[in-house]
């Protein structure tokens with residue numbers, strides 16, 4: 001047996017599960033056996049530093065920098081990512097080549113049945129500026145404390161009483177077999193992060209062979225929606241420090257994109273939507289529209 005393809009992944013349980021899903025999809029598409037696809041675990045700065053806010057140690061690049069290097073150094077043929085963690089602007093030498101079918105896009109609340117049901121003044125653990133802003137907008141009485149670490153770490157912190165509740169992506173919980181954990185929050189109550197629930201695969205831009213291999217497992221609707229959500233981030237000049245939520249949906253050729261920008265303390269926000277057949281155009285127009293209508297405290301968080 002010879003290795004036909006090398007997939008780079010982070011080493012967290014969720015990352016390994018997602019890389020396994022990509023391996024299975026590649027095997028099904030190309031008639032390979034599992035041992036012909038190597039999973040190469042790359043340790044990232046984000047995995048090592050758990051005790052400080054991501055913003056302080058450098059943001060989203062923490063998760064992708066080492067995988068980018070391994071890809072560019074030809075140690076791997078493709079890198080598997082949660083698309084939510086992939087920076088808005090990618091190096092020209094790296095291309096997003098495919099996405100798996102999107103999972104449940106919603107956040108789940110763990111510790112109460114709904115945001116409205118949280119006790120007055122409850123403490124909620126999250127390190128996501130979006131979740132923090134959305135929670136405080138809905139419930140200004142809540143106290144939001146920093147919660148980092150992988151899914152298991154956060155559930156352990158909750159069990160240890162460090163907070164009354166926490167929010168996690170349904171996609172991550174489900175993929176880790178925790179489908180019974182928490183209550184899904186409707187997207188009308190809490191719009192998810194751009195690209196939430198999508199697993200993407202990147203290749204070297206110059207590697208047409210790898211791009212072709214990976215394209216065989218692309219879910220076109222997921223790619224169209226997630227690329228539109230990412231184009232919105234680009235139009236806003238937004239990154240992982242930005243309290244922005246966005247969700248696209250496809251109906252035939254028509255793409256609908258909803259988004260909201262929220263002040264970090266939840267005190268102000270702007271929301272809007274757009275639709276059309278060209279996702280990047282819809283995204284660019286919605287970004288401009290939101291910025292034009294945003295209250296000053298919200299607008300100054302964004303630098304297009």
Ligand SMILES: NCc1[nH]cc(CCC(=O)O)c1CC(=O)O
Nearest residue numbers: 082084168169171172196197198
């Ligand atoms: N930022 C961490 C991260 N990146 C992707 C997921 C979940 C899986 C997904 O959204 O695809 C999570 C955990 C979470 O937000 O609960």
